[in-house]
Amino acid sequence: MKFHKEGRASLLIAVLVSLTLIIISHIAFPTLMLIQVLAWLITAFLLITVLQFFRNPPRKMIELMDGVIAPADGKVVVIEEVEDSEYFKRKVRQVSIFMSPVNVHINWYPISGEVVYSKYHPGKFLVAWDPKSSTDNERHSVVIKHPIYGEILVKQIAGAVARRIVNYAHVGAQVEQGEELGFIKFGSRVDLLIPLDAKIDVQLDQKSYGGQSIIALFAK
Numbered sequence: 448m449k450f451h452k453e454g455r456a457s458l459l460i461a462v463l464v465s466l467t468l469i470i471i472s473h474i475a476f477p478t479l480m481l482i483q484v485l486a487w488l489i490t491a492f493l494l495i496t497v498l499q500f501f502r503n504p505p506r507k508m509i510e511l512m513d514g515v516i517a518p519a520d521g522k523v524v525v526i527e528e529v530e531d532s533e534y535f536k537r538k539v540r541q542v543s544i545f546m547s548p549v550n551v552h553i554n555w556y557p558i559s560g561e562v563v564y565s566k567y568h569p570g571k572f573l574v575a576w577d578p579k580s581s582t583d584n585e586r587h588s589v590v591i592k593h594p595i596y597g598e599i600l601v602k603q604i605a606g607a608v609a610r611r612i613v614n615y616a617h618v619g620a621q622v623e624q625g626e627e628l629g630f631i632k633f634g635s636r637v638d639l640l641i642p643l644d645a646k647i648d649v650q651l652d653q654k655s656y657g658g659q660s661i662i663a664l665f666a667k
Contacts, residue, residue, distance in 0.1 A: 449502070449503040449504070449505070450498065450501055450502065450503060451501045451502070451503040451553060451630065453501060453613055453630040453632070454497060454498075454500070454501025457497050457500075457501065457632075458494075458497050458498070458501070461493050461494055461497045462494070464490075464493065465490035465493055465494060466490075468486050468489060468490055469483075469486050469487065469490060471486075472485075472486035499549070500548065500552065500632075501552075502551060503551070503553065504551065506656075506657075506658060506659060507659075508555070508624070508625035508658035508659065509625075509658065509659055509661070510624065510625075511624065511661060512559075513595075513596065513664060513665050513667075514558075514648070514661055514662070514663055514664040514665060515557045515558055515599060515639065515641060515645070515661070515662040515663040515664075515665075516555075516557050516558075516624060516625070516657075516658055516659070516660065516661060516662060517544065517555075517557065517649075517655040517656060517657050517658065517659065517660040517661075517662050518544070518554050518555050518556070518557045518601050518628060518637050518639065518657060519544045519546055519550070519552075519553075519554050519555070519631075519637040519655065519657045520544075520546065520550040520551045520552075520655060520656055520657050521544040521545050521546040521547065521550050521636070521637075521654075521655050522544065522545050522547075522652060522653070522654055522655065523542060523543070523544055523545075523649050523650065523651055523652065523653045523654075523655055524543050524544070524545045524636070524651070524652075525541055525542065525543035525638075525651075526540070526541070526542050526543075526647060526649070526650070526651055527540070527541055528540055528541070528643065529541045529640075531600070531640055533566075533588060533600075534564060534588065534590055534600055534640075535598075535600070535640065538643060539600075539640045539641060539642060539643060540640070540641045540642070540643055540645065540647060540663075541638055541639065541640055541641075542638070542639045542641065542647065542649065542662055542663070543636055543637070543638045543639075544636060544637045544638075544639075544655045545635075545636045546631065546635055546636060546637065551657065552630055552631050552632065553627060553629075553630055553657065554601075554603060554627070554628040554629045554630060554631065554637060554657065555624075555625055555626065555627060555628055555657045555658045556591060556601075556622045556623065556624055556625065556626050556627075556628050557591075557599065557601060557624065557639060557662065558591050558593050558596075558599060558624050559591075559593065559622065559623050559624045560591045560592045560593040560594060560621070560622065561591065561592045561594075561619065561620070561621055561622075562589060562590070562591055562592075562616045562617060562618055562619065562620045562621075562622060563590050563591070563592045563598065563618065564588065564589065564590035564600075564618065565587070565588070565589045565590075565614070565616040565617065565618050566587070566588050567586075567587045567612075567614070568585065568586045568587070568588065569585055584604050584605050585604075585605040585612065586602055586603060586604045586605065586612070587602070587603045587612050587614040587616075587629070588600055588601070588602045588603075589601045589602075589603075589614065589616040589628065591622060593665075595665075596665040597642060599639060599640060599641050599642070600638075600639070600640035601628060601637065601638070601639055602637065602638040602639075602640070603628075603629055603631055603635070603637055604631075604635050604636045604637065604638060605631065605635050611631070611632040612629065612630075612631055612632075612635075613629045613630040613631070613632070614628065614629040615627060615628060615629050616628060616629070625658045639662060639663075641662070641663050642665075642666075644665075644666040645663040645664065645665050645666060646663060646664045646665075646666070647662070647663050648661045648662060648663055648664055649661070649662055649663075
């Protein structure tokens with residue numbers, strides 16, 4: 448099991464906090480074994496939490512030239528027609544994936560193509576399942592243009608706990624389906640905006656696996 452590069456600073460902080468807590472427990476309470484054991488348990492929990500959150504498990508990505516694969520692990524919480532005011536300026540199909548703190552939090556490109564739009568939006572930190580989080584929360588939007596099937600938009604959205612979005616997209620870059628798009632720290636959601644004529648291939652409450660689950664198939 449690999450550890451993702453975005454977790455290095457968090458792991459260093461967790462180690463320093465753990466060492467400080469253990470040292471204090473032994474110096475301040477040299478005869479109270481219960482306090483010392485409690486300190487060790489707290490530090491173990493902290494380190495395990497950080498390690499599992501930033502885990503980067505190996506996975507075999509599927510290749511789907513005529514469709515959209517999941518950009519994130521999580522649960523499908525929204526499938527609906529919406530009016531996009533940011534980029535498309537028309538109605539599109541929105542599929543939203545909620546990422547809980549126990550999910551892998553890497554985000555992947557759902558299609559291959561050229562990055563034609565990449566924009567960070569500062570905003571609020573509403574809970575990720577609030578419908579307004581798509582437009583009001585801190586977020587980063589990326590549009591990938593497939594050479595045959597056109598454009599889709601991927602939106603990384605911060606939540607009440609997740610307050611750190613990492614995005615690797617650069618306008619003009621050629622990207623491959625299944626490559627890393629970014630990372631969201633400590634749980635949130637990812638929205639996909641897909642053309643209306645694409646066939647949605649997931650259902651509400653279905654589990655999503657980044658790079659492995661099929662979200663939609665493009666119209667022929």
